[in-house]
Amino acid sequence: MTAEAREAGPRTDPAADGERPLNIALLTYKGNPFCGGQGVYVRHLSRELARLGHRVEVIGAQPYPVLDEGYDGLSLTELPSLDLYRQPDPFRTPAREEYRDWIDVLEVATMWTGGFPEPLTFSLRARRHLRARRGEFDVVHDNQTLGYGLLGDLGAPLVTTIHHPITVDRQLELDAAETWQRRLSVRRWYGFTRMQRRVARRLPSVLTVSGTSRQEIVDHLGVRPERVHVVHIGADTDLFAPDPSVPRVPGRIVTTSSADVPLKGLVFLVEALAKLRTEQPGAHLVVVGKRPTEGPVAQAIERYGLAHAVEFVKGVSDAELVDLVRSAEVACVPSLYEGFSLPAAEAMATGTPLVATTGGAIPEVAGPDGETCLAVPPGDAGALAAALARLLGDPELRARLGRAGRERVLRRFTWARAAQGTVEHYREALARAARPAPGRAPGRRTAPAAAPGAATAGAAVPEAAVPETAVPEAAVPEAAVPEAAVPEAAVPEAVTPQAAAASETVYSESRATC
Template sequence: MNEPLRVALSMATLVRGGMGGSETYARALTEQLALTDAVDAKAFVPASARGFSAGIPERVIENLSVGASTRERLTGLSRIIARSSSIRRSMAGADVVHFPFTVPAPTPRGSQASVQTLHDVQHLELPHMFSSAELLYRRLFYEGFAAKADAVITISHFTKSRLINSLGLDPERVHVAYLGVDAARYTPNLGLRENFVLYPARGWPHKNHARLIEAMTLARRDLPDLRLVLTGGGLENLGELPGWVDRRGLVPQEELLRLYQTASALVFPSLYEGFGLPPLEAMASGCPVAASNAGSLPEVVGDAAVQFDPHNPESIAAGILAAVARREELTQKGLLQVKKFTWDTCRDAHVQAYRAAHERKIA
């Protein structure tokens, strides 16, 4: 039997509670890698994210704190670079160094295989939604390292095609690992639901909250008692909202599960997604879904959701009304669709990428 590959999950840039779906992905990965004999993995996290890893051993980088804003990230990055020698020494025993949060900090030793996860290249598709500092940050730490990493992992075939076309990456080095949903954590509600639609998303520009508010105004002409519940960080940036909008901000996982179980529908009007977990989490809860037809979302939701044009408030409104009206049909389709996406399949794709990267390095 072959010895397991020694893998370091280098997560020095992790901002716990501030990274959306990529954080869900990284935590699930730490849980899943503990269940395979193919790799011997260890997580490396800043002191500010202590206790993040769900299954594998964790090495804490003491006295390192990283924040969510571009300025805070750059400050944290400078601290990581200043301590790069000691961090590299702590990872010296690894065959493969994987960066689940994309940014290669610090870069691995030349003898180690490198793997980078790139969730999207949104900054190339929607550059007007990024500051000049954020664009520079992504060009340096996303694009620059992807060109030389031994393997790149991404989360949909849509994103793989964009990496190949936009960055000129070798298709053989790009591995697709669909994200997963742990169906055991979600209980489908097939009974009564409450009179609100749910949108769980951070207040980032591409999440398209402004058009959603316009669309809900239109939808309420047909369903005047319909409310909108928003969850996620950064929602204070949305400004003043109508009285029928419930802006809850960051909520505990238990509350989000309850919202999935009780919402009339989930609406997901994002302009760009490398994957998009909330529609699948809603489906696992028996919640009908209306989703944007942009980015990877059609690939993820298939025919189990109503799809709409996220640039058109009337189309979004029609999607919301259709999802509410087609509840029973969409609930059954959604429960079948979500079975296609599991974390153990995601883990296995990572193991294959680690092996390919290691073989490339030693060849």
């Protein structure tokens, strides 16, 4: 929070819903707005919450979120990690002077042994930060960190968004793994999902972005159904809007693929393009994402001789991205699974006709086949090719689906609606926190009984890396998190585990890095 915001004190004007404006801490362990959906979610939700009259402080780690400027009460607080996966030196060895405390040692040790530490280590840093600022926030909103540090008393009620269970990504990666070494690396990298499952079951309020994700959170994570609430997200319909002045490029298909992973289904779209070009040689694909240098997609492009027909673009501005989508005759979402699919909503918002699979929650966004999109089964290159050929060859169908898609997004999927729905759950969380627990006298607080195997309050957490099996299911007691820095002797001299090298491939292909 900026000094100016703190000095201004709490807002006195009512919020858009006529009630007291809220001070919101919005947490995100990764905020990259150009890779994956978490940064996009934080950027647009924080803006719309500020528009509703609330004060929003985004607290995030590298890559830091990008927030929209010019909104009173919207600010960013940087809570730095060691940034171990930054480009161009992922899996780097930090210098001795970079270590600040035992959390840094835990972060490095987990990375060196092939795991992904950021959800856990960010949660521990966030816990410490929030407890030091007790009383400043009305509600804490966690964006899918699901780390042990966020259990227990944070000084304000906790609301958590789970876009979809990362266990789905894990299973798809395991299904695609061809060797036992690869499967071992995948299992180790996604080891944090065990923590996320344990934390999710203890949360009082979970928001998610679709009905499909809600059911999977119940099934995969074991969260009670009554605790999971759907708040649809959506497109920035002011930015993603039709513009007749942008010419359509004949044969252009556009898709978004933030990472070369099986989940995104890009390899099936490349295969579909090869089939399509036998009948429509002018068809070509523009992928918003990084060009892979190896793996299934790169191999498919080479195998079918499509290097000249598949273009990858990255680092484009919002305006450039919108114009790129507008210029396409067809947008495509070939994913095997999506918890929501922002690219589908954004393409539809521009009036660009959509071909999409029926994987995960995509039908919930894209709508009925033949009415607002053309729908195909996931993983079916032949069906993709047929749908793309049908749309490219029928201008009237493209125009009809484009209009209907835009109307569907305006009715159902906007960030303004998402912010309003989210605030309703903030206020429910505040009301729930104000009610005394059954059988307890108002105003009296009783410490919960320790779960079997839980750490004892006051016990010291060792300053070495904590084995996965050593982390208890219960919340970490407040006294168990030491604040002191790690002694020099506890800082390893150099990286040695071979597991880190084995996991680098998983890292480079994983959505968890976005």
